[in-house]
Amino acid sequence: MKSENPILFILGKWYVHAILALLLFFVLIGSIFSYLGVYTKNGSEFEVKDYRNLTLNEIYFMQISEPEDVNFIIKDTLYTDAVSKGAVFAQDPPAGTYIKEDRNVFLTLNSISNQKFSVPYVFDQSEREAVNQLKLHFIVDLIKTEDYNPITSVVTELKVGDSEVFPGQFLIEGTKISVYFGSGKGERNIILPNLFNYSLSQSENILKKNKLNIGEVIYEGIISDTNSSVVFQQYPTYKTKLQNGDIVDLYLKQDLDSIDFSNNFYE
Numbered sequence: 001m002k003s004e005n006p007i008l009f010i011l012g013k014w015y016v017h018a019i020l021a022l023l024l025f026f027v028l029i030g031s032i033f034s035y036l037g038v039y040t041k042n043g044s045e046f047e048v049k050d051y052r053n054l055t056l057n058e059i060y061f062m063q064i065s066e067p068e069d070v071n072f073i074i075k076d077t078l079y080t081d082a083v084s085k086g087a088v089f090a091q092d093p094p095a096g097t098y099i100k101e102d103r104n105v106f107l108t109l110n111s112i113s114n115q116k117f118s119v120p121y122v123f124d125q126s127e128r129e130a131v132n133q134l135k136l137h138f139i140v141d142l143i144k145t146e147d148y149n150p151i152t153s154v155v156t157e158l159k160v161g162d163s164e165v166f167p168g169q170f171l172i173e174g175t176k177i178s179v180y181f182g183s184g185k186g187e188r189n190i191i192l193p194n195l196f197n198y199s200l201s202q203s204e205n206i207l208k209k210n211k212l213n214i215g216e217v218i219y220e221g222i223i224s225d226t227n228s229s230v231v232f233q234q235y236p237t238y239k240t241k242l243q244n245g246d247i248v249d250l251y252l253k254q255d256l257d258s259i260d261f262s263n264n265f266y267e
Contacts, residue, residue: 050095069101079115121167145182153181194238215247
């Protein structure tokens with residue numbers, strides 16, 4: 001009986017071990033990639049949809065019918081006519097991008113409310129000048145007084161409903177402003193005094209001396225004695241140039257302890 005060649009025997013065992021080691025290596029590598037695929041969700045990439053022009057409600061119902069594992073985050077809001085109010089104006093990442101599950105999609109929305117704009121200074125201006133400035137953001141209703149003259153008349157008063165408005169006041173875009181034209185009440189050369197910390201009676205006397213009138217009087221907080229309450233805010237603000245007979249609204253508190261002086265109108 002022939003004996004086995006020891007060299008062939010050793011080589012045979014080596015090949016078996018090498019093959020087993022190689023198989024074990026591939027199994028281990030496969031397990032690692034499988035684990036990483038689960039942990040990092042590498043195997044769950046999908047294409048981001050186009051959410052532009054959709055409202056949050058529409059996106060919500062879309063997720064119910066066609067669920068996606070993403071997190072929606074409102075990044076910013078702006079005012080634009082490009083999309084309807086409350087709709088998505090932009091998204092990041094953009095539509096068509098491939099992302100993994102449980103990632104964030106940042107949305108920029110068009111504001112639901114209308115933007116506010118400052119009323120421009122149009123007093124003592126002609127009809128054409130005033131209308132051209134106001135119509136950029138507001139609806140203009142021309143009111144011609146009895147002494148109206150198409151050549152010499154100028155803006156004498158601005159109103160929203162029954163309330164007078166002044167340059168610098170912020171109104172919602174599209175507000176209807178009644179613009180009164182006439183011969184004018186004279187130049188706006190009355191500088192509104194600072195009424196801060198004055199009582200109502202003191203403020204009234206100061207305004208009368210300056211040929212101005214009290215408009216609305218608004219009390220805030222607990223008032224134990226109206227006679228000792230003091231002005232903490234006025235509208236228009238002091239140093240505003242007014243005309244003879246203009247009105248000034250006053251806001252009063254019992255004391256000044258609760259006022260945030262970091263937002264003081266009178267500095």
